[in-house]
Amino acid sequence: MTVRPQDGPWRSGDFRLLVAGQTVTQLGTDVTGLAFPLIAVLLLDATPWQLGALVAVQNGAFLLVGVPAGVWLDRRRLRPVLIVSDLVRCAALVTVTVAAALSWLTLPLLMATAAVMGVMRVLFDIGHQSYLPTVLGRRHLLEGNSAVETVRSSGQVAGPSLGGWLTQLAGATNTLLVDAASFLVSAACLARIRTREPAPRRTGRAGPVHEAREGLRLVLANPVLRAIAVTSALSNLLFAAATALLVLFLVDTAGFAPGTAGMLMSAAPAAALLGAATATRLARRFGSARIIWLSLAVTTPLNLLIPLTGPGWGAALFVAGIVGGGLGQVVYGITQVTYRQTVVPARFLCRVNASMRFLVMGAMPLGGLLGGALGDAVGVRTTLLVVGVGLVLAPVPLLLSPLGRARELDELAPRPEVERPPVTTTGARAGRHRRRPATTRPGGPRHPAPGGRRAARRTSTGS
Numbered sequence: 001m002t003v004r005p006q007d008g009p010w011r012s013g014d015f016r017l018l019v020a021g022q023t024v025t026q027l028g029t030d031v032t033g034l035a036f037p038l039i040a041v042l043l044l045d046a047t048p049w050q051l052g053a054l055v056a057v058q059n060g061a062f063l064l065v066g067v068p069a070g071v072w073l074d075r076r077r078l079r080p081v082l083i084v085s086d087l088v089r090c091a092a093l094v095t096v097t098v099a100a101a102l103s104w105l106t107l108p109l110l111m112a113t114a115a116v117m118g119v120m121r122v123l124f125d126i127g128h129q130s131y132l133p134t135v136l137g138r139r140h141l142l143e144g145n146s147a148v149e150t151v152r153s154s155g156q157v158a159g160p161s162l163g164g165w166l167t168q169l170a171g172a173t174n175t176l177l178v179d180a181a182s183f184l185v186s187a188a189c190l191a192r193i194r195t196r197e198p199a200p201r202r203t204g205r206a207g208p209v210h211e212a213r214e215g216l217r218l219v220l221a222n223p224v225l226r227a228i229a230v231t232s233a234l235s236n237l238l239f240a241a242a243t244a245l246l247v248l249f250l251v252d253t254a255g256f257a258p259g260t261a262g263m264l265m266s267a268a269p270a271a272a273l274l275g276a277a278t279a280t281r282l283a284r285r286f287g288s289a290r291i292i293w294l295s296l297a298v299t300t301p302l303n304l305l306i307p308l309t310g311p312g313w314g315a316a317l318f319v320a321g322i323v324g325g326g327l328g329q330v331v332y333g334i335t336q337v338t339y340r341q342t343v344v345p346a347r348f349l350c351r352v353n354a355s356m357r358f359l360v361m362g363a364m365p366l367g368g369l370l371g372g373a374l375g376d377a378v379g380v381r382t383t384l385l386v387v388g389v390g391l392v393l394a395p396v397p398l399l400l401s402p403l404g405r406a407r408e409l410d411e412l413a414p415r416p417e418v419e420r421p422p423v424t425t426t427g428a429r430a431g432r433h434r435r436r437p438a439t440t441r442p443g444g445p446r447h448p449a450p451g452g453r454r455a456a457r458r459t460s461t462g463s
Contacts, residue, residue, distance in 0.1 A: 009140040009147065014193045018135055019147050021189035022128060025086060028182035029121060035175045036114055043100065043173070044107050057111050061118030062361045069122050070354025071211045074347060077197045078131040079190060085120040085127070086187040092116045093180040100173040126357065130349040133341050135195050141341050142288060143280050145334045150276040200347065215351025218344065219359070224412060227401035228336045229356060231296070233363040234394045235329065240367025241374065242306070242387045249380045250318070254309050264318050271323040275330025283335055287407035292335045293398035299328025300391040307384040325391065342409050 009015045040046035040054055073081060092113045099105040128148075136144045219225045250261035283291045302324030309318040344352045374383040398404065406412050 009136050009144045012136065014135050014195045015144065017189045017193050018128075018132070021082075021086075021186040022148055024182040024189075025124065025186040028089075028179040028186075035179070036110065039096070039100070039105075039173060039176075040107065040110060043105065044110065046107060050107060054107075054111055054114060057114045058118055061115070061122045062357055063365075065119055066122055066126070066354045066358045066361075067212050067215070067351075068354075069119075069126055070215055070351040073123065073127050073130065073350035073354075074211070074215075075200055077200065078127045078134070078350075079193060079197055081127050082124055082131065083187045083190045085124040086183040086190070089117055089120045090180040090183040090187070092120075093176040093183070097173045097176050097180075105173075126350055126353050129337065129341075129353050130346075131197075133346065133349070134197050135193065141338045142283055142335065145338050145341075146276050146279045149279070149330060149334050150273065198346075211351060212355075215348060216355045218348055218352050219355045222343070223401045224339065224343075224403055225352070225356070227397040227403065228292075228339070229359045230397045231394050232336070232356070232360040235296075235391065236360055237363040237367040237370065238387045238390045238394070239329075240364040241371030242303075242384055244368045244371035245375050245380050245383060246306075248375070249307075249384060250309070253380050254314070254318075255311050256315070260315075264315060264322070267319050267322045268326050271326030272330045274323070275327040276334065278327075279331045279334040282331055288335065288338070288409045289403055289406040289412055292332060292339065293395050293403050295328045295331040295335065296395040296398070299324050300394060301388075302328075303391045304385070304388040307381045307388060321388075339409055339412070343412065 036058065037046075037051055037054060040051060046054070096105065096110065096113050099109060132144055132148070133141060219229055246265065247261060250256045250264060256264065279291075282295070286294055302321050305317040305321035305324075309315060309321075340352060340356065341349065371383060371387075374386065378386075402412055
């Protein structure tokens with residue numbers, strides 16, 4: 001069995017393999033996210049409606065299969081599932097490339113492949129998030145989650161540009177072969193992990209619907225998880241509403257050229273990298289529980305700078321709002337996931353992670369519709385101002401929960417029950433009282449054991 005690190009997660013070879021696998025998987029996922037629409041446009045002459053349907057298929061798996069996937073994963077060892085999900089994605093991408101080479105590629109086949117890729121991503125993301133505590137233990141989860149978030153943010157920065165460059169150099173379908181190779185590398189890294197994963201506990205005869213409800217009940221019954229779900233869903237709703245309007249705001253309202261607008265929008269992934277790099281230090285400085293709400297309370301007011309953006313130096317207001325608000329969201333995301341991994345029992349973790357993702361990501365499509373409706377009704381700049389005010393209020397549920405009174409996550413973790421040794425007695429007193437045995441003689445008076453009552457009291461305190 002692998003010895004877990006004593007001085008940080010990076011001393012663990014298994015953790016390095018896990019992060020290496022996540023790195024190439026995330027990069028492949030982001031490249032594929034751009035390559036599929038390019039294939040649809042360049043090879044299949046897709047219409048705007050068909051492109052929208054393709055994007056919906058790519059991103060809709062969490063809403064459709066997220067909760068059932070959590071139930072299914074809780075019944076299995078996670079490392080084999082992660083490996084198989086990588087291999088299936090590799091095979092799916094090779095299928096598209098071969099079909100294109102034989103002129104058999106159609107839009108329905110491309111969408112079916114996108115659906116398979118989406119389902120495998122759901123299994124990998126939920127499983128990976130739930131497998132991390134097995135590799136690291138609970139002591140180094142914050143550092144581990146920071147590393148994983150750094151990987152995810154780096155993929156968001158490098159993936160689209162790499163996908164566009166590879167498509168221009170090698171062609172859209174050949175780019176998928178590079179993605180397929182990345183998933184093979186990820187599977188190989190995961191296969192080399194040696195940490196023993198405990199067998200999942202049997203769940204009895206309860207059906208999947210009951211187990212899915214059980215995971216959802218765990219989220220709603222825990223006051224901290226409930227507050228995190230509300231804050232995260234509200235934040236995603238508002239961010240999606242703003243995202244639907246930002247490009248229109250920069251070009252039509254603020255008057256920036258499209259190229260300048262693209263450069264300003266690229267500040268968001270940089271904020272994610274900054275947040276991932278500083279999350280661990282901030283948690284140590286301010287407290288691993290306190291930083292969950294403090295990261296939002298301090299940074300969300302910066303979102304109010306975005307609707308004040310204008311030409312010239314007014315662009316700095318947009319960058320400050322995007323970077324500051326994004327940094328706080330990433331720190332919040334890392335630390336609240338660490339809380340979830342710390343307090344939720346391992347046998348429920350996949351279901352809880354899936355339920356949280358369902359509740360949180362389900363708000364994003366509604367946010368896009370809300371942003372468009374408000375933009376038409378009151379104007380784009382006013383809508384962004386309303387979004388900024390809403391983001392300032394989003395941390396309120398966290399402050400009203402036990403998080404508002406705790407500094408460290410250990411103060412919120414459930415205390416394990418200490419098992420007391422069984423008391424063996426005979427005669428009429430059996431099972432009635434737990435007294436310290438006394439030294440007696442048949443028919444004679446009872447005498448206390450050596451040390452008297454004080455010794456007995458000290459022993460009781462120590463148990």
